[in-house]
Amino acid sequence: MSTSTATLMDGTALARRTVEETAARAAEITRRTGVTPCLATVLVGADPASVTYVKMKQNRCAKAGIRSKHVELPAETTTEELVAAITALSEDPEVHGILLQHPVGPHIDERAAFEAIAPEKDVDGVTMASFAAMGFGLPGFVSCTPGGIMRLLDAYDVELSGKRAVVVGRSAILGKPAGLLLLGRDATVTYCHSRTQDLSSVVREADVLVAAVGKPNFIKGEDIKPGAVVIDAGYNPGNIGDVDFASAAERASLITPVPGGVGPMTIAVLLAQTVEGAERQLGL
Amino acid sequence: MSTSTATLMDGTALARRTVEETAARAAEITRRTGVTPCLATVLVGADPASVTYVKMKQNRCAKAGIRSKHVELPAETTTEELVAAITALSEDPEVHGILLQHPVGPHIDERAAFEAIAPEKDVDGVTMASFAAMGFGLPGFVSCTPGGIMRLLDAYDVELSGKRAVVVGRSAILGKPAGLLLLGRDATVTYCHSRTQDLSSVVREADVLVAAVGKPNFIKGEDIKPGAVVIDAGYNPGNIGDVDFASAAERASLITPVPGGVGPMTIAVLLAQTVEGAERQLGL
Structure with missing residues (x-):
């Protein structure tokens, strides 16, 4: 049994409040303009996990008063075909946001597909324009998971300025943008990854730890600085995080x-x- | 007197070799195509330091067999006028690279001006597209000072993978991209800045230190880890670096x-x- 003394950061409750506010804004848009906000979801192939994710996102959209437009493409879709499909959505005035479900298959240039998303519709925060905007503190959409992390930190009044933040993981849509957002809030940010030597000693420096590495129970309590804020962005089979x-x-x-x-x-x-x-x- | 035991990293000599190679490539381009590579320099106003910098860059271009095309605009140039001038250079097939001399004056939206540079001509590495490419390890131009730092590290065979790199400073064209390039080479990267608490203890962790803060003699030897590689990217009046x-x-x-x-x-x-x-x- 755990002798936990930490306060839980309740993402379920905060997400519920966020979605309630979002639903109210969506309803207001529809009331004022007659237009229902619309998220286009693009799925390539029929990977069961991806199918489930996309369906879940569509259900959540529906509950929030957001229309979803679903584009399903066969697994053998080429990069050119996928880019063309996404470009059409970028140009469609009835679509306000575009989500390309990752992964798209190894034969597709995923970066080219992401870049076909117009920056003003990049509500998943995956384009190079969004990345740079996060880096420079300019207006734009943030990557969703790092954005969610920042909202959690703010909801629990976590002081970031001058604090040491350690991000374990450096993916393009999670670790890297999370570090840039923390840096933009004046944290002293360290990026760790698979090549980091003596990871334990780096993790021990963290006032704020973001684990985004995708290895179940990879970070142990003995490496947590007493009093640290621990954000576990890991998603491993069996609902197991990156932190023990x-x-x-x-x-x-x-x-x-x-x-x-x-x-x-x-x-x-x-x-x-x-x-x-x-x-x-x-x-x- | 210093009892220096460190080896000097000779940027003058490495730059000379780099420029010699560049001049040979420029000559080869001219020989094969009849076209001389051309850098457009854009100067807004007549700040004496900026005038000197631009003149120096033009002289160095000339010596390397690169044509320079100079655009001088009055200090009262608006953002719209500057963007239009840069857009014209972006569309000019005779121009291969564009340098907008910083600073452009406080009434101008410098980011908008930078973004008017076509990514394929952003040889100074200042656009959001170049920043994101550095972040994602994609082909593109790097910011010149961070790019120069990486060339120096490589010329002296500095091992980066798994090493702790500390970047002091987080500007858009120096500290931030330097950290991304070091991260792309598998260093464990920490960004420090004016809000960092107990900077000395962070600097002491650095196997590779990049000082890019713009404060003369700001970092003292007592905070240098014995055996560290110290890159001083400071440029302060009187040719004084950021490192003592x-x-x-x-x-x-x-x-x-x-x-x-x-x-x-x-x-x-x-x-x-x-x-x-x-x-x-x-x-x-």
């Missing part, structure tokens, strides 16, 4: 559970950004 | 002098990238 929760909760001051921490925030940010996109595109 | 050279050289294994370290590499990378741009645009 029981041991970490004994030392952290605040910690996200898995599930119910970062996960629900990711989709909440997707919905919120879709509605923001609709507001901007409709000139509201 | 005498005390740092007693502990570093390798160190860049100021002047003669990073400085000469910046312009060498600008020239090299201009020729690369010309090669690509001419289909060579």
